[in-house]
Amino acid sequence: MMVVGRVVMALSALLVVAPQSGVVAQSPARGGTRPNIILVLTDDVGYGDIGSYGSRDIRTPHIDRLARGGVRLTDFYASPQCTPTRAALITGRYQQRVSLERALSTAGPSLQTGLAANGSTLPRLLKNAGYRTGLVGKWHLGYLPEYSPNTHGFDYFYGFLAGYIDFYTHTRGGDGLHDLQENGVAVSDTGYMTDLITSRAVRFIEDNATQPFFLEVAYNAAHWPFQRPGHPTRAANNGRFQSPADSIPATRADYVAMLEHADGGIGTIMATLKKRGIEQNTLVIFTNDNGGEWLSNNAPLFHRKDTLWEGGIRVPAIFWWPSVLPAGRTVSTPGITMDLTATVLTAARTRIPANFEGRDLVPTLAGGTSAAPVAERPLFWRIDTRERQQRAVRRGRWKLLVDGDDLLLFDLPRDIGERHDVAASHPTIVRELRALLAAWEADVDAEATLTSRK
Known part of the structure; x- marks a missing residue:
């Protein structure tokens, strides 16, 4: 949880990218x-x-x-x-x-x-x-x-x-x-x-x-x-x-x-x-x-x-x-x-x-x-249903797709069709993107929970 918490703080700086109010x-x-x-x-x-x-x-x-x-x-x-x-x-x-x-x-x-x-x-x-x-x-x-x-x-x-x-x-x-x-x-x-x-x-x-x-x-x-x-x-x-x-x-x-x-x-x-x-x-x-x-x-x-x-x-x-x-x-x-x-x-x-x-x-x-x-900047997606559970994050050239329990990494400029999983050769990138994804989920879900209670 402490690791995710640190990533949340770093992630917040990346997500708030629009000009300040006013x-x-x-x-x-x-x-x-x-x-x-x-x-x-x-x-x-x-x-x-x-x-x-x-x-x-x-x-x-x-x-x-x-x-x-x-x-x-x-x-x-x-x-x-x-x-x-x-x-x-x-x-x-x-x-x-x-x-x-x-x-x-x-x-x-x-x-x-x-x-x-x-x-x-x-x-x-x-x-x-x-x-x-x-x-x-x-x-x-x-x-x-x-x-x-x-x-x-x-x-x-x-x-x-x-x-x-x-x-x-x-x-x-x-x-x-x-x-x-x-x-x-x-x-x-x-x-x-x-x-x-x-x-x-x-x-x-x-x-x-x-x-x-x-x-x-x-x-x-x-x-x-x-x-x-x-x-x-x-x-x-x-x-x-x-x-x-x-x-x-x-x-x-x-x-x-x-x-x-x-x-x-x-x-x-x-x-x-x-x-x-x-x-x-x-x-x-x-x-x-x-x-x-x-x-x-x-x-x-x-x-x-x-x-x-x-x-x-x-x-x-x-x-x-x-x-x-x-x-x-x-x-x-x-x-x-x-x-x-x-x-x-x-x-x-x-x-x-x-x-x-x-x-x-x-x-x-x-x-x-x-x-x-x-x-x-990282971009995020999620599907969370009984029929399909997928999560994804893209940062620069790299996209991590979490498909069920599988972690798939793609170098999109070289592999637009996502045919070559390169997770085995880039484990550090997998860990970094997975941490960003976990932090993003914790952040959006916490806000959704607060909103639903109002």
Whole structure:
């Protein structure tokens, strides 16, 4: 315990990396006008399913345009499931601290829990700083009104609360209830969900083009049910889970059509920015909420969603900001979801709470000198269920994966597919990373316990 305690103290200095509360860090080349910010999240998309990340059978010209005109990250990380990634984004902290490290279902205790509003979540901080804030699409952080997007500071919300819904009937999986709403009021719009998300995103931009705004566009493509656009007769039963063992399984072609349609939506959003003359002063971030599902292509990574292998947590991430970031740059510095939070807040010149755990990535993306300390900070993950127990930590080039009782060490720059366990030849690194992981778990679990008692 004394060893872990010392590591906790050292770890705390590494984890508290955002600017101190009340201090607004400035990234290079930022002008006098605060930028608009659009964060686009796709759902369950594979690392290798974007053209700029190596896809050969899916056309994503609009996402690829962002990569050509901006900065593409090769080593960016989310969580292994939807809810935890979104919790980390909204809070700027590890999701374990708020006890949201598994996806919320539509049954049992999940219906009564969610992310509590505390006055310092991402949309609230931006709203307090004078930004107009909007979320269109998927929320997945609680069903009760006290957990709603509006309660957290989104001025506008149009979308659904569950983890997945039927793309045509807008009923959610599990209980089959209608799950489409606008600012807390149920709506019965007709249309394919991807198109509805795009159209509301465009409307939000049009309505707020003369003032700074933050818009999260959370597509549910290409999450199951695998319903391609223009084929409502292929709708699944209340959006139920689909697997390759189904009597008539979904196909890769269904998945491809869904993702390509979402890419078209991104193109429509970008065209709207250009039409309104605000393209140059808008930071656009594209990423995904976790690794791809069974119809996805996560190559060259191993495994997929709901694991802590790279295929479950490493995701595409592109930053496009013409007035600040260089075009066509690729960065291998590791990043994680909370960095999105810190980057957005810093770009907006908004106060960042001292306990936030992300870093503004813009200096690194722009080629600044802060890449080294960001690269060496440890990043952590955990899955703790009856079905799977995994823990992982990455520091620099090294990743320790604790899979059950097995300690596996990978040199990721040399072994992106995690095929060569080098734990036997680097026992000192294994011990160091294992101690960091134990200290991190003790830290986040202690805070989660305190929070649950309040």
